[in-house]
Amino acid sequence: MAATTTTTTTPLGFVLPTGLSPRRGGFRFSLVRCSASPLTSSTASVEKPWSSYNARLVLEDGSIWPAKSFGAPGTRVAELVFNTSLTGYQEILTDPSYAGQFVLMTNPQIGNTGVNLDDEESEQCFLAGLVIRSLSISTSNWRCTKTLADYLTERNLMGIYDLDTRAITRRLREEGSLNGVLSTEQTKTDDELLQMSRSWDIVGIDLISDVSCKSPYEWVDKTDPEWDFNTNTRDGKSYRVIAYDFGIKHNILRRLSSYGCQITVVPSTFPASEALKMNPDGILFSNGPGDPSAVPYAVETVKELLGKAPVYGICMGHQLLGQALGGKTYKMKFGHHGGNHPVRNNRTGQVEISAQNHNYAVDPASLPGGVEVTHVNLNDGSCAGLSFPAMNVMSLQYHPEASPGPHDSDNAFREFIELMKRSKQSS
Numbered sequence: 001m002a003a004t005t006t007t008t009t010t011p012l013g014f015v016l017p018t019g020l021s022p023r024r025g026g027f028r029f030s031l032v033r034c035s036a037s038p039l040t041s042s043t044a045s046v047e048k049p050w051s052s053y054n055a056r057l058v059l060e061d062g063s064i065w066p067a068k069s070f071g072a073p074g075t076r077v078a079e080l081v082f083n084t085s086l087t088g089y090q091e092i093l094t095d096p097s098y099a100g101q102f103v104l105m106t107n108p109q110i111g112n113t114g115v116n117l118d119d120e121e122s123e124q125c126f127l128a129g130l131v132i133r134s135l136s137i138s139t140s141n142w143r144c145t146k147t148l149a150d151y152l153t154e155r156n157l158m159g160i161y162d163l164d165t166r167a168i169t170r171r172l173r174e175e176g177s178l179n180g181v182l183s184t185e186q187t188k189t190d191d192e193l194l195q196m197s198r199s200w201d202i203v204g205i206d207l208i209s210d211v212s213c214k215s216p217y218e219w220v221d222k223t224d225p226e227w228d229f230n231t232n233t234r235d236g237k238s239y240r241v242i243a244y245d246f247g248i249k250h251n252i253l254r255r256l257s258s259y260g261c262q263i264t265v266v267p268s269t270f271p272a273s274e275a276l277k278m279n280p281d282g283i284l285f286s287n288g289p290g291d292p293s294a295v296p297y298a299v300e301t302v303k304e305l306l307g308k309a310p311v312y313g314i315c316m317g318h319q320l321l322g323q324a325l326g327g328k329t330y331k332m333k334f335g336h337h338g339g340n341h342p343v344r345n346n347r348t349g350q351v352e353i354s355a356q357n358h359n360y361a362v363d364p365a366s367l368p369g370g371v372e373v374t375h376v377n378l379n380d381g382s383c384a385g386l387s388f389p390a391m392n393v394m395s396l397q398y399h400p401e402a403s404p405g406p407h408d409s410d411n412a413f414r415e416f417i418e419l420m421k422r423s424k425q426s427s
C-alpha cells in the first residue's frame with residue numbers, strides 16, 4: 001500500500017512529495033508515491049510510435065516512481081546512477097562497466113538520434129535498464145538504423161520514461177546511490193519490490209566475470225579511416241599490447257590500434273605467467289563493472305605483472321593498480337557519470353574536460369611513497385590518475401577513449417606509447 005503524503009509542485013510542474021527524508025540504513029517512510037506531470041499537452045496527444053505499458057521504479061528509500069515502459073517487460077533489481085551526458089546513450093548502453101546498474105539520463109529528452117551499428121562499445125548491453133524523462137517521438141540522424149525503443153526490446157532490456165528524473169537525481173546527489181527495482185509486473189506489490197531492493201547489494205560482488213571475454217582473441221580494428229583522428233602524432237612503429245578484459249570498451253581498443261598497437265585481448269582470469277610468455281611491449285588493464293575490492297584475483301594478476309612491462313590502467317584498471325601498489329579503494333557518494341568532468345593534469349597544470357563513469361575511487365592517502373597522483377578531479381578533488389615511474393605504471397580513473405564524451409584526454413594513449421618506447425629502448 002502506498003502511504004499518503006502532501007505534495008508541492010515545482011515551477012516546472014513536477015509534483016514532489018514533501019517530508020520525504022531517506023536515510024541509508026534507516027529510511028523514515030516505507031512507501032511514498034511520487035508523480036511527474038505530463039511534459040506538454042501537445043505531445044501527450046500524439047500517438048507514440050512504440051508500445052508502452054505501465055511500469056514502476058521502487059527505490060530502497062521507499063519512494064515509488066510510476067512510469068511508462070518502452071523496452072522489455074520484467075522485473076530487475078540494480079543500483080541507480082545518473083549520467084549527465086547530453087547524448088551518447090548507445091555507448092552508455094553498451095559500456096560493460098554499467099553491469100548491475102540502472103542508468104538515469106539527466107538530459108530530459110533521449111532517443112532523438114536512434115541507434116546504429118558503429119557506436120557499440122561491446123557486443124551486448126550489460127546494464128540493468130535505462131531511465132529517462134521523455135523518449136523522442138521522432139528519430140532523425142543519417143546514421144540511424146533503428147529506434148531506441150526497438151533496440152531495447154530486441155535486446156531484452158528494460159527502459160522506462162515519464163518519471164521525474166530531476167527529482168530522482170537530486171535525491172541521489174543528497175542521499176547517495178540507491179538500489180531500486182524496475183518492474184512492469186502489475187502482480188507484484190509495491191512492498192514486494194521494496195523488499196527486493198533492500199535485500200540486494202552491489203558492494204562486494206564480482207561483476208567482472210560475467211562481462212569478460214571467455215578466451216583470448218586478437219583485436220581486428222574496423223574503424224573507417226574517415227573517423228580516425230590525431231593520426232599525425234603516431235611514430236609509425238608497432239607495439240604488442242595485452243589488454244586484460246575486465247569489461248573492456250571497444251573504443252579503448254580502437255584508440256590503441258589507431259596509435260599502432262597490435263592487441264591481444266585476454267580474459268580477466270588469464271594467468272600473468274601466460275601473458276608474460278607472449279612477450280608484450282605493454283599491458284592494459286581495462287575498465288569494468290562493480291566493486292574493485294571484490295576481485296582480489298585480478299589485483300594478484302596485476303601485482304604479478306608490475307615491473308615486468310609498462311602498464312596502463314583505465315578506470316577499473318586504475319583502481320586495481322591502486323590496490324596492487326598497496327593503496328585502498330572506497331565507494332563514493334554517488335560517483336561520476338558524464339561527459340563534462342574537469343580534471344587537472346598536475347604535471348602540466350592543464351585542465352581536460354573528461355568522460356567519466358565510476359562509483360569507486362582510489363584513496364590517495366593510502367598509497368605508498370613513490371606513487372604520484374598525476375590527475376585530480378576538480379569537482380571534488382578526488383584522485384583521477386596515478387603514476388609509479390619506477391615500474392612504468394600509468395593509470396587514469398576516467399575515460400581517455402571518450403565514447404561518449406570529449407577527446408581532450410586522447411593524448412594519454414600517446415603517453416602509453418612513449419612509455420613502451422622508452423622501456424624498449426632501455427632493455
Ligand SMILES: NC(=O)CC[C@H](N)C(=O)O
Pocket residue numbers: 097286287288289290291292314315316317357358359360361
Ligand atoms: N568504468 C569503470 O571501469 C568503473 C569502475 C568501477 N566499476 C567503478 O564503478 O568505480
